[in-house]
Amino acid sequence: MKLLTPPAALVLGAVTALAATRVLAPQDHPVGYKDTPLLPGTPWHVHDPDRPLPAVVTPGLNGAPPSDAIVLFDGKDLAHWKAGGKPAAWKVESGYMEVDGSGSVESAEAFGDVQLHLEFATPAKVEGESQGRGNSGVFFMGRYEVQVLDSFENRTYADGQAAALYGQTPPLVNACRKPGEWQTYDIVFRAPRWEGEKLATPARATVLHNGVLVQDAQAFLGATAHRAVAQYAKHAAELPIGLQDHGNPMRFRNVWARRL
Numbered sequence: 001m002k003l004l005t006p007p008a009a010l011v012l013g014a015v016t017a018l019a020a021t022r023v024l025a026p027q028d029h030p031v032g033y034k035d036t037p038l039l040p041g042t043p044w045h046v047h048d049p050d051r052p053l054p055a056v057v058t059p060g061l062n063g064a065p066p067s068d069a070i071v072l073f074d075g076k077d078l079a080h081w082k083a084g085g086k087p088a089a090w091k092v093e094s095g096y097m098e099v100d101g102s103g104s105v106e107s108a109e110a111f112g113d114v115q116l117h118l119e120f121a122t123p124a125k126v127e128g129e130s131q132g133r134g135n136s137g138v139f140f141m142g143r144y145e146v147q148v149l150d151s152f153e154n155r156t157y158a159d160g161q162a163a164a165l166y167g168q169t170p171p172l173v174n175a176c177r178k179p180g181e182w183q184t185y186d187i188v189f190r191a192p193r194w195e196g197e198k199l200a201t202p203a204r205a206t207v208l209h210n211g212v213l214v215q216d217a218q219a220f221l222g223a224t225a226h227r228a229v230a231q232y233a234k235h236a237a238e239l240p241i242g243l244q245d246h247g248n249p250m251r252f253r254n255v256w257a258r259r260l
């Protein structure tokens, strides 16, 4: 590296000082540039002022829905949930819904690619073990399950513990809170794509459990299966999200979705 001679350093220092004190004119900070190269694969220049701006969204506080969310459960009623085509009947109290043995529920609305936030609590009173303890699940498109389970000091098979793609891929880590404590799932689900009747791109899920990355754009092997290898079968582009009744009194609250 060529060292600056003292006079050159003095001159540069003087220019820097001058720039710092000069009042900037509007042309010194334009909202973009058109004399820059094109970004590969796009019609936009680098820093293009004509590139459409992202929509403005007001984020929610502490996990509350952002301004563009579809609120699926706000703690008051099950208006957005059905069970076998009829209104869902799970117990609703104190801002949460609770699995009550009346069967699994599904969202009235259908989704393909979606961001889902939900909070759940496994029973504070620990009963059962392995898959019999705090079992439920989030079923994207009614068939791709992100497991819900009380996996706090509860031994079960790795591909069946909380935040597993059930029967397929264990979570990267076990980020469970204690029984009875509220926990969060933030999931980005990508629906499978088809070419005719054949699978073109598998379904994928990125899952944050209590803010910890536990599935990283992980592909599903197929529709969730028990004691069998999952397989794909062509289905609609959008289908309801299911919450599983597995016989444990699981609680859910603050459920919202954003179409992607």
Ligand code: MG
Pocket: 135, 136, 137, 147, 148, 166, 244, 246
């Ligand atoms: Mg389950």
